[in-house]
Amino acid sequence: xxxxxxxxxxxxxxxxxxxxxxxxxxxxxxxxxxxxxxxxxxxxxxxxxxxxxxxxxxxxxxxxxxxxxxxxxxxxxxxxxxxxxxxxxxxxxxxxxxxxxxxxxxxxxxxxxxxxxxxxxxxxxxxxxxxxxxxxxxxxxxxxxxxxxxxxxxxxxxxxxxxxxxxxxxxxxxxxxxxxxxxxxxxxxxxxxxxxxxxxxxxxxxxxxxxxxxxxxxxxxxxxxxxxxxxxxxxxxxxxxxxxxxxxxxxxx
Amino acid sequence: xxxxxxxxxxxxxxxxxxxxxxxxxxxxxxxxxxxxxxxxxxxxxxxxxxxxxxxxxxxxxxxxxxxxxxxxxxxxxxxxxxxxxxxxxxxxxxxxxxxxxxxxxxxxxxxxxxxxxxxxxxxxxxxxxxxxxxxxxxxxxxxxxxxxxxxxxxxxxxxxxxxxxxxxxxxxxxxxxxxxxxxxxxxxxxxxxxxxxxxxxxxxxxxxxxxxxxxxxxxxxxxxxxxxxxxxxxxxxxxxxxxxxxxxxxxxxxxxxxxxxxxxxxxxxxxxxxxxxxxxxxxxxxxxxxxxxxxxxxxxxxxxxxxxxxxxxxxxxxxxxxxxxxxxxxxxxxxxxxxxxxxxxxxxxxxxxxxxxxxxxxxxxxxxxxxxxxxxxxxxxxxxxxxxxxxxxxxxxxxxxxxxxxxxxxxxxxxxxxxxxxxxxxxxxxxxxxxxxxxxxxxxxxxxxxxxxxxxxxxxxxxxxxxxxxxxxxxxxxxxxxxxxxxxxxxxxxxxxxxxxxxxxxxxxxxxxxxxxxxxxxxxxxxxxxxxxxxxxxxxxxxxxxxxxxxxx
Numbered sequence: 067x068x069x070x071x072x073x074x075x076x077x078x079x080x081x082x083x084x085x086x087x088x089x090x091x092x093x094x095x096x097x098x099x100x101x102x103x104x105x106x107x108x109x110x111x112x113x114x115x116x117x118x119x120x121x122x123x124x125x126x127x128x129x130x131x132x133x134x135x136x137x138x139x140x141x142x143x144x145x146x147x148x149x150x151x152x153x154x155x156x157x158x159x160x161x162x163x164x165x166x167x168x169x170x171x172x173x174x175x176x177x178x179x180x181x182x183x184x185x186x187x188x189x190x191x192x193x194x195x196x197x198x199x200x201x202x203x204x205x206x207x208x209x210x211x212x213x214x215x216x217x218x219x220x221x222x223x224x225x226x227x228x229x230x231x232x233x234x235x236x237x238x239x240x241x242x243x244x245x246x247x248x249x250x251x252x253x254x255x256x257x258x259x260x261x262x263x264x265x266x267x268x269x270x271x272x273x274x275x276x277x278x279x280x281x282x283x284x285x286x287x288x289x290x291x292x293x294x295x296x297x298x299x300x301x302x303x304x305x306x307x308x309x310x311x312x313x314x315x316x317x318x319x
Numbered sequence: 320x321x322x323x324x325x326x327x328x329x330x331x332x333x334x335x336x337x338x339x340x341x342x343x344x345x346x347x348x349x350x351x352x353x354x355x356x357x358x359x360x361x362x363x364x365x366x367x368x369x370x371x372x373x374x375x376x377x378x379x380x381x382x383x384x385x386x387x388x389x390x391x392x393x394x395x396x397x398x399x400x401x402x403x404x405x406x407x408x409x410x411x412x413x414x415x416x417x418x419x420x421x422x423x424x425x426x427x428x429x430x431x432x433x434x435x436x437x438x439x440x441x442x443x444x445x446x447x448x449x450x451x452x453x454x455x456x457x458x459x460x461x462x463x464x465x466x467x468x469x470x471x472x473x474x475x476x477x478x479x480x481x482x483x484x485x486x487x488x489x490x491x492x493x494x495x496x497x498x499x500x501x502x503x504x505x506x507x508x509x510x511x512x513x514x515x516x517x518x519x520x521x522x523x524x525x526x527x528x529x530x531x532x533x534x535x536x537x538x539x540x541x542x543x544x545x546x547x548x549x550x551x552x553x554x555x556x557x558x559x560x561x562x563x564x565x566x567x568x569x570x571x572x573x574x575x576x577x578x579x580x581x582x583x584x585x586x587x588x589x590x591x592x593x594x595x596x597x598x599x600x601x602x603x604x605x606x607x608x609x610x611x612x613x614x615x616x617x618x619x620x621x622x623x624x625x626x627x628x629x630x631x632x633x634x635x636x637x638x639x640x641x642x643x644x645x646x647x648x649x650x651x652x653x654x655x656x657x658x659x660x661x662x663x664x665x666x667x668x669x670x671x672x673x674x675x676x677x678x679x680x681x682x683x684x685x686x687x688x689x690x691x692x693x694x695x696x697x698x699x700x701x702x703x704x705x706x707x708x709x710x711x712x713x714x715x716x717x718x719x720x721x722x723x724x725x726x727x728x729x730x731x732x733x734x735x736x737x738x739x740x741x742x743x744x745x746x747x748x749x750x751x752x753x754x755x756x757x758x759x760x761x762x763x764x765x766x767x768x769x770x771x772x773x774x775x776x777x778x779x780x781x782x783x784x785x786x787x788x789x790x791x792x793x794x795x796x797x798x799x800x801x802x803x804x805x806x807x808x809x810x811x812x813x814x815x816x817x818x819x820x821x822x823x824x825x826x827x828x829x830x831x832x833x834x835x836x837x838x839x840x841x842x843x844x845x846x847x848x849x850x851x852x853x854x855x856x857x858x859x860x861x862x863x864x865x866x867x868x869x870x871x872x
Contacts, residue, residue: 152550162549
């Protein structure tokens with residue numbers, strides 16, 4: 067039995083419709099074959115569904131930890147570059163940093179990305195609802211897939227909207243005279259930071275599309291869970307990174 | 320094809336070792352060219368003719384880059400960990416075999432790109448050293464090889480960073496998630512602890528290097544000025560445009576560069592610990608302490624990068640802080656050495672070849688380590704920094720210690736890979752010649768450095784500086800280096816002849832306790848520690864980890 071959330075009150079109501087519904091499944095916490103064999107008690111190294119999930123979560127976690135250091139390095143370079151300068155012949159300290167006013171559309175983009183985090187999380191949770199997972203596990207249907215797919219599509223569209231919004235922001239900046247090739251270090255950082263974050267998000271969108279395809283083509287429920295779960299954690303991390311980067315670009319110029 | 324694009328971790332480990340062998344062969348030849356040039360500056364050298372100063376700098380750059388990235392990072396960490404790590408923790412394989420294989424192929428691509436930097440481009444190889452300090456590295460006009468050669472260098476290192484990142488994430492997910500039941504933290508072999516710490520460092524350090532490489536690339540091609548200072552001049556012409564800071568590159572680079580040293584040497588420390596226990600048939604003295612100190616070295620190693628920058632114009636107060644943290648590293652390092660000596664003390668040493676090389680590692684670790692606290696003093700470093708003293712220091716502590724640990728690993732795991740033993744006589748000969756020649760090469764460099772001989776200079780007999788009294792020392796170093804390189808032919812011969820005609824190895828030839836020697840027969844719960852030697856009650860004197868505890872009771 068793949069990993070599930072412990073069911074909540076709403077689900078108990080959904081599951082126990084009275085007459086003519088499915089029989090209640092009330093083995094806690096995660097169901098299974100009735101003998102306590104829910105893979106929780108298995109020794110490690112047996113390749114159960116929960117172990118598969120943990121493996122991918124660890125992989126995503128560590129890959130993103132490295133990614134975090136990458137952004138930390140960029141941000142520290144931002145602060146160092148902000149304060150470097152030179153002395154002119156009169157011994158005045160000259161610094162070439164011109165603060166950049168970020169295009170207001172960035173606020174809208176941020177809201178879109180935060181919203182996409184919510185839709186992503188909703189999609190992810192669909193794949194762990196106990197009753198739906200039970201049905202898929204037993205081969206009775208694919209309720210989790212049906213519930214998750216629209217939310218994934220929503221996330222995908224919001225992600226594309228965010229990228230389009232970033233593109234608009236770039237164009238606005240270029241019109242204001244802050245092209246990348248301008249001599250301003252603040253605009254270099256703006257393009258680099260938003261560009262690299264956008265590249266990450268583009269990879270996320272590709273992964274999201276992959277997960278969407280996988281949702282319908284992967285045969286096993288635990289593989290579908292892994293696909294959506296991994297993309298979801300990646301997506302949330304990119305959202306979190308963006309909040310930090312956005313605060314940096316707006317308030318620390 | 321299937322054999323080449325394999326996802327089998329052991330095959331990948333062997334491929335990593337082949338890659339490291341190719342890199343070390345090229346790197347060694349380059350270093351010999353440098354040595355020959357230093358004592359016979361007017362000699363006609365194949366491929367170069369009479370060497371120009373920029374050729375010498377290109378040799379320094381390529382030698383450093385090849386050895387640091389493609390030998391000392393790949394062989395002890397990726398090579399050996401791929402060979403045995405999954406078995407040592409009782410896993411079925413790596414957590415992400417395909418990502419692991421992708422990491423290897425990216426590393427191979429990075430290697431080819433680096434080599435092509437030297438041969439394809441018109442300017443030749445870059446000349447700004449393996450550290451690539453700007454503004455020399457930031458401007459194509461700064462010298463021959465700083466155009467396309469430098470770009471290829473940056474691409475190569477960028478790809479290498481991504482490969483290292485994938486490899487480390489896979490390794491960490493494997494160690495944390497794939498251990499067999501009962502393989503608790505205190506039952507991990509010390510090698511696994513070392514790979515764990517080195518993987519964490521890889522993950523953190525290479526990400527920062529990648530960011531630095533991206534910024535430098537942007538400086539070179541997109542007109543930014545992260546690292547190029549105002550008023551930077553080449554040939555009397557001002558080329559700087561903006562208030563960039565070369566010091567920023569130094570900070571980013573050494574934040575990577577210092578942990579990199581530990582990535583190279585930590586696996587050797589773990590392996591030496593295992594081998595000392597095995598070949599003395601004793602438990603590791605203070606296992607928990609040793610593992611904890613490996614972690615401590617790794618953590619402290621993240622906070623000492625400034626000691627590479629004492630003479631760079633960094634704030635002197637920062638230098639003092641970095642000096643304090645650097646000297647603090649001596650504490651866990653000393654604990655490690657004392658732990659090794661306590662394991663060895665009074666133990667019946669079995670001086671087989673792997674053990675000899677592990678002892679050689681210990682010897683270099685101490686000899687090279689002793690000069691560390693000296694160089695950690697900003698005042699002393701001001702004099703020594705640009706001299707051969709530093710060259711001597713890092714070649715002993717990192718290069719020789721690292722390479723000897725790689726030799727120890729190859730002699731030790733050779734039967735596991737090929738089913739045959741390596742020739743002991745040749746192995747011992749290889750060890751003794753290498754040990755003596757390595758000290759003969761790098762020990763006199765301390766004195767040359769103390770006498771003030773500068774590094775990165777292509778010849779001593781220039782009109783401005785002359786060190787005639789050092790010429791005999793230099794000559795001795797060169798002869799010693801040639802001997803050191805020649806001795807490696809013994810090793811190569813030994814590897815390739817033993818692979819075909821070596822004595823057949825029994826299942827567990829070193830009577831080791833760690834799981835890679837179990838032969839895959841047992842897949843039960845782990846109930847034993849990693850180094851259960853020296854047990855008077857049992858017949859054979861050791862309990863391998865794959866034995867169950869209940870069998871004996």
